Amino acid sequence: VVGPSLSLHRCGLPREIAIELFQTFVIRGLIRKHFASNIGVAKSKIREKEPIVWEILQEVMQGHPVLLNRAPTLHRLGIQAFQPILVEGRAICLHPLVCKGFNADFDGDQMAVHVPLSLEAQAEARLL
Template sequence: KDSHNKVYKSFSDVIEGKEGRFRETLLGKRVDYSGRSVIVVGPSLSLHRCGLPREIAIELFQIFVIRGLIRQHLASNIGVAKSKIREKESIVWEILKEVMRGHPVLLNRAPTLHRLGIQAFQPVLVEGRAICLHPLVCKGFNADFDGDQMAVHVPL
C-alpha cells in the first residue's frame, strides 16, 4: 500500500491465475471468420443444415457481401458497402443468402475428442442470437440444449 491506501499488485499476481497475463492474452488466441453462440433445437431443419443468427452471419460473411455489393455495382467502394451493411439494407440480406448458399460452415463443440466433434453444415439465416441444430446431429457433438455453446468457422 502507498500513502493513498492504493494496493499494488506484485509481478507474480500479474502473470499467474485465471486473469493473469499468460492465460488472458498469451495462451488465448483470436480466430478470424469464427463466432460462438448457444445452441437451440431446430427440428424443422434438415440434417445437413444449421440455423445461423443474422448478427453472426453478417459478421462472418462480411467480406463476401462487400464483394457482392461492389460486383453488382450497388456500392462504389468498401466504405459505401460497409455503410449499407451497417444500415441493414434489404439488398444486403439477399446477397448474404446468395453467398451462404456456396459456403458451408464448420460447427465445433469443445472438447473435440473425435472426428465428429467438428462437422460441416449448410447455413440458413434464423432470427434470434442462437445457433439452431437438428436434434439428431447432436450425438456426434455430445451436445444437448441445456446451454451448450458451439463455435462456427467459415473455411476460406
C-alpha cells in the first residue's frame, strides 16, 4: 500500500512478516537480555506476542536493511534496499515515489523481502 508519510529510504513491514524475517535475531535478543532462558522459551514468547518481543524486534530492525524485490526484476530498480519500520495491517508500505522503479500499481502486486545476514551484505545494501 502507499505510505506517503514514509521517508524515501524506509518501507513499512507488517508485524507478521517482520517477526518471521527477524525471528532468529529476536530470539537471540530475548536470551541476551535475560527475558528467556532458552530458545524454546523465546519461541513461546514470540508465539504469545508478548510486548517485549515487539520492543526487541524494533531494536533489531533499526540495524538491518531489507531488500524489496518485485518480479520480474528487469532492471536494477526492481530490487532496492530500505530501512524497515513496523506497520499495522498485512501489506508492505512504500513511498509513492519509489513505486515507479518497481512498476508497482497496487492491484495485488506481490513483493519478496530479503534480509541480508552477513555484515558485508548489510553494508552493501546500505550503499544501494
